[in-house]
Amino acid sequence: MVRDRNSRLKGPGPCSGSVTPAPPRPSSHAAFVLAAYAAEGSLVLQHCDECGAVMYPPREICPACLSDGLSWRAENGDGVLIAETTLYSSTSAYFRERLPLRVGAIRLDVGPVIAAHLRMNAHAGDRVRVTAVTDRSGNAAFIASAQRERCDMGEETLIEEFICHPRNRNVLITNVSTPTGLAMVKSMRDHGARQIYAGCADPSIEFAGKNVLTEMQGVSLAALDLRSSSSVATLARQIGHELDILINTSHSLRHGSITCAGSYEAARSDAEIEIFGLMRLFEAFAEPMRVKASGVGLTSGAWVNIFSIYALANAPSCGVSAALQAGAFSLSQSMRAEFAGCGVKLLNVFHDNDGAEDSRWSSAVAAATLDGLCRGLETVVVGVRARDIYKRWREDPSVLERELVEQ
Ligand SMILES: [Zn+2]
Structure with missing residues (x-):
């Protein structure tokens, strides 16, 4: 393979034929922090050093006391799935290829509500655990799975995109x-x-x-x-x-x-x-x-x-x-x-x-x-x-x- 000295690998996009499109790349400092921890399998949230409030999505200052003293801490991701829906359309080319898509809102035990992809075993009212992974563009993505039963990470098409189980590879x-x-x-x-x-x-x-x-x-x-x-x-x-x-x-x-x-x-x-x-x-x-x-x-x-x-x-x-x-x-x-x-x-x-x-x-x-x-x-x-x-x-x-x- 010969490539120009300034070239990079050709990323998937509208000019690259039938390849699957990529999600947008992270662009904020908070998105990079979430992604860096997700790369290690950790879900992190911001805590206020002054009043102890826990927040998501990430903020510059605490919405409760306006302090800018915020620290990232690892969470276990436990919570309750308070709402679920299935998406059948999207303006994003990346998500259109993945429809229908089950997503939900999870109220974490530490307070905030977080949106996540849903495993097949997760339904409204369930106790769930949210885990963090990275998508193909390096963003943090969240996946909620019911706590009552174990679910093999390689069983579902959606999940297989985030992981690389050696089965049949x-x-x-x-x-x-x-x-x-x-x-x-x-x-x-x-x-x-x-x-x-x-x-x-x-x-x-x-x-x-x-x-x-x-x-x-x-x-x-x-x-x-x-x-x-x-x-x-x-x-x-x-x-x-x-x-x-x-x-x-x-x-x-x-x-x-x-x-x-x-x-x-x-x-x-x-x-x-x-x-x-x-x-x-x-x-x-x-x-x-x-x-x-x-x-x-x-x-x-x-x-x-x-x-x-x-x-x-x-x-x-x-x-x-x-x-x-x-x-x-x-x-x-x-x-x-x-x-x-x-x-x-x-x-x-x-x-x-x-x-x-x-x-x-x-x-x-x-x-x-x-x-x-x-x-x-x-x-x-x-x-x-x-x-x-x-x-x-x-x-x-x-x-x-x-x-x-x-x-
Ligand atoms: Zn505060």
Whole structure:
């Protein structure tokens, strides 16, 4: 694929044929806050620091006491569905393709009334729980589900647009020669993936778990060397048009400070995979995945990048490797922007493994990735230590930087 140096992925719109239109992109600070938390699966509302009032939709000042001291806090989303209706027409091209659409008004237990899409099991008078997800343009969207019974997130057409359950999807996992790659294959297969392409630089070479993979139904070994543009492009020509989910398992954390012996050579070698390899993958697979996700029905695709939590904040004991992952994470942010409106959700998974992968830890990462896909998340953090670092990073990155120096 050759694109102009200033071009971006072609988003769906009136000039792009039969592709499904995208909802409007968020444009206010409050909309971005709601979306950033929804990407982690959190519903947040504003609380007044002066009088304690809780409000929705977002305000600049408290309507009760006129204070401008407002704070965002996470809510459980519990409430009562006080009204429901079904929409049969809309002036929006995006919503017209989704009609009829069930929506309702929910009075949350904390006070405000919020509008939400309704699951099939939610009816007026029911106790419901409202969850936050992001739509294909990156807006926060709310979904209400009855509390009395569990409802599988993948059962309804509307819900399938917000999530990316692996059921009946085609999946590429970029490096299966690691325990994480192997665990990812098993997880996708156990949850109904139609076809899994298990990437490895040279399928003729033996690696741990290869025999297990080759005996799995619906799993094919695929030659994929991220250090080679031709290798990546060749596989993209073969399977890119049918791919729904790409899971990049090629990042691994190495110990070593900037000044340790061999750091230059190791950094150059790792950069070919972690930085340039990610660019090669995106260059080759992004466009066919966008076309697949935006051209057929209302389902979505997903691209998953697995990172060390030190991609967010450098730990000097693995300073060079963390720097490379920070670079890859920065690329991932750019990828999300390019996918906006296309129907391909970008999920970043952060973990706290320090380089020694084992099957138990790898299974935890695979389970968390599956959960993120099934809930339509854009950020997943795995492990107690990673969650602690992530929390501190969100609070104040400059303080965290100093804390990590001591570890
Ligand atoms: Zn107030």
